[in-house]
Amino acid sequence: MPHASLAPVTRRPVRGRLALTAACAAVALTAAAAPAALAADAPKAGATEVAATTTVGGTPYEADTNTRTHTTYVANSSAKSLSVLDSRTGALKTTVALDASAFGVAVDSTTDRVYLTGTTSVTILDGATNKVITTVDYGTKVHGIEVNPETHQVYAVAPSDDAVLVLDGETGAQVATASVAADSTPVQVAVDTKNHSYWVSSTAAGTVTEFDTRTNEVVNTVTTGTNAQNLALDAQRHKLYVDNYGDGTVAVVNTSAAKVTKTVTVGAKPLGVDVNTETGRVYVGNSGDGTVSVIDGHSDKVTATVTVGTFPLGVSTDSGAGTTLVANRTDGTVSVLRG
Template identity: 30%
Template sequence: MNVSNTKQPRVVATVPVGARPVGVAVDVHDRVFVTNSGAGTVSVIDSRTNTVSTTLTVGPHPEGVATDPQFGVYVANSGANTVSMINKSNVLVATVRIDVPLAPSPRMKGVAVDHFLSRAYVANRGSHRVWIIRISGALPPFAHEFVEVPDPLDVAVDPTSHRVYVTQPGFNTVSVVDPATDRVIATVPVGPRPTGIAVDAPRHRVHVADSGSTAVSVIDTATGGVTDTDVAAGPVDVAVDSRGDAYVTRSDGTVAVIGAASHGVSAAVPVGSRPEGLAFEPHSGRVYVANSGDGTVSAIAPTGG
């Protein structure tokens, strides 16, 4: 790569959080929310100072996290089949139990929010369903609505089409859910063991981390076609910035950057131990990465500034 080091993405801050951080989400108020699965807490990072402003106790083994600009933060507690709901003042205001038949072992992971439809989608591998929580109005104690999706792990929403994309690691596929009917309308073959997923709506792309390979699959939402980008090490999760560059956590302790135009890896950024979830924070322009192996979050500046 013929680019000077000053212009390369690099870690500009390392923030200690709780035990085994795995999920990351951002809101519109310069806050970064990190689920500490080993501690049953959520760390709230102020992206202006890169310091933890507060730590909230949620349910056991929180994993997925998503935010809504009006209704707050949603945390999937994998150890309890519950979703913790946190308001804009960082107060836990509700716990919604997923109404799982025959109470199988809790196995919840991904959560995503569609603000305009006032819905939160929660993937539960134990029930082979993606559960729907209506997030406006009075909250029910249980979530009763769902979409049948075999082996769902992570979930992402296209804010333009409102379609929901769900990774299925046991089937090497991504299911597409139509919110108008709450049914699967397409199943897209991708690479081995797809885990993390991110939608790039302006460019009509869905990026999928195929953890059983060294590739990221890119689904063209207009045509349904799939192309692969080799990232050289096992991908875990993926996030997309405002320019369309994709950031991929890898099993070797680095984050690969896939250029929006080149479709190839343009940089590799060393972060902490066992990086998992990550999210792009638009005000600072940084990408925040949860390092599950050492209890930290790395803040990456895309141009090293």
């Protein structure tokens, strides 16, 4: 699942070895209020609208969804907490207190593990109990994170090192490193299980790089636009959507041909993107104007623009429920879109 990033990412010349820390204590605080419930219908082809708004912790950053349990996790960076929501309605189930700020979120829907990036660490949380299992510190800044649902390995992007850390999903131990071009500043990652590859966006270079999941070697590099940031993969249609923060566009990459087939103009400073794999609709959070652009994945044209909160950042879709949850960084809210 895709995640949001703030641009530009500050490069820090930090290096370090893997260090396991003691498991962090997590305190689950049940929310006192929830938005009005929505009908948990299958995806509809109707107009996209805001169906509910939920207040979460301070400075919500990225979001990801377990589509098996219909649970969305939102990292609240300034509140040092994780909001756990029902992805069908947006209702806040609970809030998990963390020992440090969290930014990136990735979920393994099979193992029910949740992975959070801190400044230089990854925290692994049990999604069934909302308890922290362990935290691993890598001694270097980590940003975007994603899970390979077949191998259960985890990819954590290290911008300062121009690298991707390949992690064991059970322990968080680093098992390999994949290198991108020097001074390219990688930020986000998306996994393509059909092609046995993963894609990494590099904001300084304005590119996406494809790696082989079996060898962690570079397969292709594609130029997409200014300040390439977040990624959303539609494996069924062989499309990778890349939001370009610097020029207000989304590049559509044909993953079979490794080339840009279309560039779509969206709102100001796009910083979050996800795709409903059942309907083909793509949702782009525009941080500069508080809107979400809806792209028809068949024509790759914008069909709607929906006003949400201030500085939409994390975008996560539950294709089965037909909802998209958008974390609004400045407001401390999550907008629930249906349609």
